[in-house]
Amino acid sequence: MRPGLLLATVGILVQVPVRAVNESPGKKIFDVIYPRKRHVLHKRDVKEDQGIKKQEKYEDQVQYEIDLKGKTVVLHLEKNKDLLSPDYVEVQYLSTGESVTSSPQIMENCYYQGHILNEEMSTASISTCRGLKGFFEHKEQRYVIEPLGLAKDEEQEHALYIYESQEQHLPETSCGVDMIEEGETLLEKTLRSGNNAVKQEDVNQKKYIEYYLVLDNEVFQKYNQNPEQIRQRVFDMVNFINMLYKKLNIQVALVGVEIWTNGNKIKVSPNANVTLENFSNWRGGILPKMKRHDVAQLITGIDLTGHTVGLAFMSTMCSPYHSVGIVQDHSYELLRVAGTMAHEMGHNFGMYHDTYVCKCPSSICVMDWALSFYIPKDFSSCSRSSLEKFLRIASPSCLKNVPLPSDIISTPICGNLLVESGEECDCGSPEECSNVCCDATICKIKPNFKCAFGECCENCQIKKAGTLCRPTKDDCDLPEMCDGKSGSCPEDRFRVNGFPCQNGQGYCLMGKCPTLQDQCVSLWGKGAQVAEKSCFDINTAGSIYGYCRKVEDTYISCKAGSSTCGKLYCYGGSDVLPWKGKIMSFLNCKTFSSEHNNQEVSMVANGTKCGNTSVCINGDCIDVENAYKTSNCSSKCKGHAVCDHELQCQCEEGWLPPDCDNSTLVFHFSIVMGMLVALSIIVIIAVIIIRHQSTAKRKKNMSQSCPTSGSKPRQWKPMKRQQEVQSTHSHEMGPMSPPVSTYPMESNKPPLCSGIHPQA
Structure with missing residues (x-):
């Protein structure tokens, strides 16, 4: 507080009510205060070249001291970088009725969120554009702060409103x-x-x-x-x-x-x-x-x-x-x-x-x-x-839809868990980071690693192109496959609007397959069925019991051929609904009329099939092509590419982006064949090695039975003769050959051992 100023409850700020009954009797000026800005120094700021770094008008983190009931509290605020999308637009109209759309590329971000320092359960939502304006909570008490008069500086006088618990006045x-x-x-x-x-x-x-x-x-x-x-x-x-x-x-x-x-x-x-x-x-x-x-x-x-x-x-x-x-x-x-x-x-x-x-x-x-x-x-x-x-x-x-790093409008801060421009990853502070792929001190992927997060990132490496990262959930979904360049799985895509689903019972719309049967079950619960066609004919009457559109208090009847695009008629199921209204039932026809605004729960949903090639759009049964205009897209998606819900070509499951020409089956088959060939070579080499080792071992065993150089020659003696060799008359045989003895002969030389040459 500035010296010489009396801190008192004053009635300076007076607001003109929109409706007197809607203005708060519990709101009053509690104090006139002078917030004091504190300098917040971050460790990482010291590492930066302050001469090169651009000085921003609004800092990423700010702190203000506020005198509250004789005690000083510190309001810790961090810039809300998610307030505006990167493609934020503003639309206004000229006096001629022509719309003017502008896309401001640079806007001052002076909007903060935070809490009272050392009170983690407290909250704050403050703008600093022209002084401090917003809301914060301190010890279960809510306050609103606003600049007084023409004050545009955060350290000028401000009014502090306190909201008291006076429910009887509400x-x-x-x-x-x-x-x-x-x-x-x-x-x-x-x-x-x-x-x-x-x-x-x-x-x-x-x-x-x-x-x-x-x-x-x-x-x-x-x-x-x-x-x-x-x-x-x-x-x-x-x-x-x-x-x-x-x-x-x-x-x-x-x-x-x-x-x-x-x-x-x-x-x-x-x-x-x-x-x-x-x-x-x-x-x-x-x-x-x-x-x-x-x-x-x-x-x-x-x-x-x-x-x-x-x-x-x-x-x-x-x-x-x-x-x-x-x-x-x-x-x-x-x-x-x-x-x-x-x-x-x-x-x-x-x-x-x-x-x-x-x-x-x-x-x-x-x-x-x-x-x-x-x-x-x-x-x-x-x-x-x-x-x-x-x-x-x-x-x-x-x-x-996850915003890209370039979508975030603000100066990047390493350690805030947001992957911003210039960052490859952000896992928080070095103390809280648990991502082994990310260097938390500089928000970069560690050396020799390719990614740090995402469905297409495994063990810090990017999965091969064509790897399935998000399988199809139903008839109206498309598979997403890794592109081999990013660790993130591509955005979820759906079948083109108007694609047949549920065995021809419906047509896809924005990834869903709306059918009369599913809508009856959704409204009335298990056991509900679609009513007969005659029940839907009531929609041609244009009354509370049957219509296709409602304009103010007027019920517009369904056109010829569009009766199944109005009130939803079913039978069976439960009669307990989570809305107030009337259940109208006769014969096997049952519908619901809400007392309030839940009209859509009892109306046939847009995109519901109403004919062989027709769908309901705003109460009319029209041709699918006229409803979704998809033929041009389908014609440009060649080969194994299909059109998605945003009229873009996407690869069918099993085919590789971007051209959808190469099959992942062929890709995986080639990998398997390569592995089999490599395995066969390894087996052959292993067999050769084993045989070589076996042969060497045999030779070694045989060498152990042969005399070594310098050893005394072993004497070989003939065995005792056990049987006489009978002579054979020459006339019983051919030419005479020298007889071959079956007995070992005495010799002064040892027998030759395989691979070992006798010494002379």
């Missing part, structure tokens, strides 16, 4: 998603039925979310038509969301921000269900063509009906249409809105509202059923369990 704000919390959920039933092929290691792997935000015209007007002010607010909110989801090993990266500066592109209604449906249709039809992303949210300045401040579809992460949510910008306090954004994203991940049985590490968790003014800092035990079940069942592939 207004009733809530999420619009209303679900059954008790009893066995659909996910649990599916798990129990054995439909959980996803491995535990896949569930535990780090996930990546490409996050797209849209802000409507009401938000644009609310913040004085100032895109820069809106941008800073959005970055602060996403920084907080990123901090929350890191606790689940999920990285949230902002890939784009779109501001509807020239009017809304959809009808934004106070009815949250209508707005969500409209935004879902707009996002599914237009946004993917503009920007690749995994989930999108609309931030609206419209006051939603009732106490609802957010709404999202359940368990739809990575869905082409329904991986969306809407959030009301219900407070000037950005962290409160960020908490709602994280909450609605949680629903996309299959998370239910917390109940009394859930264990929350803090006083309030992200999925609390009522969105109060208290800033959430963690996920409950129930949320973590729901997320794991969703990942096991849905196996959303979009979360596996």
